[in-house]
Ligand SMILES: CC(=O)SCCNC(=O)CCNC(=O)[C@H](O)C(C)(C)COP(=O)(O)OP(=O)(O)OC[C@H]1O[C@@H](n2cnc3c(N)ncnc32)[C@H](O)[C@@H]1OP(=O)(O)O
């Protein structure tokens with residue numbers, strides 16, 4: 208049976224950590240509502256420690272999407288916890304580094320002190336009526352034995368989940384599976400994987416984490432996030448579905464709209480070739496592909512675009528063949544015209560750097576037909 212995989216969207220927290228990105232409150236609410244409409248069950252809404260405006264924004268976001276579990280991201284400290292309480296959230300992600308490097312450098316503490324802090328702060332949060340997830344920063348550069356101790360401690364205290372963060376994005380799918388598998392086999396708590404895309408592997412690593420036993424995955428819309436960003440929600444949701452690896456409950460047809468909302472709010476347009484939601488990812492130009500797709504669409508597509516509320520497009524350009532031209536014109540181009548027509552198309556495409564508009568294509572054909580009709584000589588290309 209396909210396992211249930213819970214996507215925890217952190218566009219409003221890690222997504223907004225992308226350099227230069229700052230959402231207005233209205234944009235944050237619009238993003239939260241679009242996530243909720245797409246069926247995302249959980250969002251990380253922000254970081255209360257950033258100040259009173261952030262606290263009040265998190266409170267407003269939580270109220271605007273009551274059907275979604277809204278978490279506030281906190282450092283594992285009483286101070287951050289108190290601010291989360293002011294935001295009125297029902298759940299917190301309490302973050303503590305797992306690696307010796309970050310414990311020592313950032314906090315000047317060792318593993319024992321980290322465990323002592325967990326034992327001190329987690330019960331406070333639970334007493335305040337909040338569900339607690341532990342955010343394990345830098346898990347990918349940590350000793351798995353320590354991670355398992357943290358997992359056992361967190362579970363015994365009553366936390367509901369441990370997040371394993373590949374904070375600097377250094378895992379690959381094999382090392383991810385090793386780490387997540389080791390922790391999942393030993394840890395009596397749900398595991399969330401939080402990937403970063405520094406090596407372009409966030410989606411692959413997240414899939415490997417699911418295969419190894421993670422039941423929750425952090426994502427952001429369009430992969431927006433710190434440095435190279437996070438695992439893109441749209442990629443994970445579709446890949447889990449398409450590869451039968453997990454049932455997420457996401458309405459895949461809502462993904463393009465969600466991407467538009469986040470692209471606009473972040474000031475970062477969706478790249479044309481972005482998997483799932485990019486303008487061109489279901490558009491075909493190459494003659495060999497178009498010729499086959501016109502016979503049977505699955506010859507050259509990973510997924511039916513209708514799955515994500517989209518459709519195919521065929522455009523005419525430098526790489527078009529006779530089948531594509533006949534499709535675009537509604538009739539076959541006479542053999543005598545074909546080489547010259549293609550030469551003209553190639554020249555125009557190189558000049559304009561865009562597909563040939565249908566009107567331009569028809570005009571080219573008319574022009575060539577006129578030349579044939581008016582001259583017994585070979586047609587000028
Ligand atoms: C891997 C990640 O994505 S972690 C999340 C990163 N998110 C952010 O940074 C959110 C935006 N940040 C901010 O607005 C600010 O950094 C604030 C409001 C959180 C803190 O601001 P400041 O108090 O001025 O601290 P500053 O940013 O200089 O340094 C961060 C502090 O947090 C501490 N800290 C970092 N992680 C933790 C942790 N898990 N638990 C406790 N303390 C922590 C650091 O040690 C440092 O403390 P110090 O000032 O005593 O050295």
Ligand SMILES: O=C(O)CCC(=O)C(=O)O
Pocket residue numbers: 221300301302303341342343344345370372373374375401403
């Ligand atoms: O500690 C966490 O919750 C994870 C923080 C994070 O975004 C990261 O480590 O990349």
